[in-house]
Amino acid sequence: MINKITCNNGLRIVSEHIPHVRSVAVGIWVHAGSRYELPEENGLTHFIEHMLFKGTKTRSARQIAEEFDRIGGNINAFTSKENTCYYAKVLDHHAPYAVEVLADMFFNSLFDPTELEKERQVVLEEINMVEDTPDDIVHEYLWKAMFGDDPLGAPILGTLETLNSFTPDSIVSYMERHYTPENVVISVAGNIQEGFLEHIEKLFGDFELPSRVATEKSVPEITAAFTEKFRETEQGHICFGYPGLSANSDNIYSLVVLNSILGGSMSSRLFQEIREEKGLAYSIYSYHSSYEDTGVLAIYGGTSSSQLEELKTSIQETIRLIEEKGFTETEIQNSKEQLKGNLMLGLESTNARMSRNGKNELLYGSHRSLDEVIESIDEVTLASVTALSKEIFSHEPAISIIMPKKVDQ
Known part of the structure; x- marks a missing residue:
């Protein structure tokens, strides 16, 4: 059975209790993907996904990785055309700590200029890797052929030109438009311990961001190019x-x-x-x-x-x-x-x-x-x-x- 909590700020928490397992999976789902980007922002959604792993006010990027290794858990993220997800899977008794780290990344990432430059190079290598994998890039070419200049036809990773334009200010501006409470769902599944959902609500239930108009998505035409x-x-x-x-x-x-x-x-x-x-x-x-x-x-x-x-x-x-x-x-x-x-x-x-x-x-x-x-x-x-x-x-x-x-x- 799926349970749902809607916080005062509009953020939703959905949970499924599975008592016969010993793990808990937690995901922060954001209704933000590459199709919501402006042309000059192409790849920014994915870049933000990377930057949330690069250090907070209290944790370095290395500490984030080491803390999940220390509790025997996994943490990762992905960006799609319409959504971004930050997720972790841990043993049930480590779930409160895991969600605290996720919340720290979500709210307190520094977007340090030095780390940003290093990660820019990492994403560039990711773009090069896809370009060197023809059975991957041929699908990108197909989407470009079908959707043309619509954001759905643009690559999730962005381009060298757009990647080089990203700054801490552009990251903050994008997040203020899209990382809003009504655009966020926290999904939990597994052996949920008593008080865990209330813990999530305490961490995420009060945040607000400046009110900015989000990018409107278009209804694309499909062409036989x-x-x-x-x-x-x-x-x-x-x-x-x-x-x-x-x-x-x-x-x-x-x-x-x-x-x-x-x-x-x-x-x-x-x-x-x-x-x-x-x-x-x-x-x-x-x-x-x-x-x-x-x-x-x-x-x-x-x-x-x-x-x-x-x-x-x-x-x-x-x-x-x-x-x-x-x-x-x-x-x-x-x-x-x-x-x-x-x-x-x-x-x-x-x-x-x-x-x-x-x-x-x-x-x-x-x-x-x-x-x-x-x-x-x-x-x-x-x-x-x-x-x-x-x-x-x-x-x-x-x-x-x-x-x-x-x-x-």
Whole structure:
């Protein structure tokens, strides 16, 4: 059962008590992601995530790391297009101390100019690492092709130009716009001890920030653009992108089933037809990314440059056969059972429970039980998946390709 406390300042605390485990996972979820950045701020959300680990008024960056090692816990963070999360997982009796450290980072980070310069170099190396990983960067190129100049098309990490412009003042200004109580959810899952939620409320329930107008997000248009890059790489990489569904769409579970059949599992069409039957690729899959007001159904494949055109044609042929012949009832049922299994198995850790509850509260303000989710999966039909596939694949896809450099290039 999910319990919810709304503090006087509007901050929400959601908790799920799991008495049979010995751990507690705590996450600070902030409704701030790269799509809320101004063009000159691109990458700032992610940079702030890094800077919260770089020292507070009472703890150095080294002390933050050592204190979690000392209690045998883990601490980390991530930034997405729409959210940022700072989280920790510890033994249940260490949970009060862990949340005190998280609160210290959240409220008392110094943004020291010396540490900022060092972390700027760290993030630059992170950008370089992604640039050197073609099977990662090809997805960034796809998002740029689909969303153009909209913030959804910009990289979460930012660019060298924007990264070099960040200052302590720009960090504080951004946080005053976005790190506000109504934009924050504290999610807790695990063996919650008596008084722990009150402890969190005491730490987070009174903070306020100067009232500033947050950056408005736009409703992006999706375009079927084509982009091709030449890189020093052994393989060619290709991504197709089709308009998908928003996270709160009534038809989202039909899309989940569709993706599973298309390329979301080892028995999927793409995996069986392109890898197993034709041997064209080691890595071939599809996935969907859903946001508050839009979404993408994407397909990725990687192969040698000599086979890239055949891979592209084979992916298009798989889509064409789906459009012409649809799916089978067996595929629908197998996919639904696989999804239910993945859902249940995926929620066996306190981290997974904390993440699910934090996102649900942040995005929807409500929580569906596992039984309700399974019921929604069971309600998916062959007709609903077929109709959705016809709608999605009626659009021309955006395509991004990375090709190995030729000798004379």
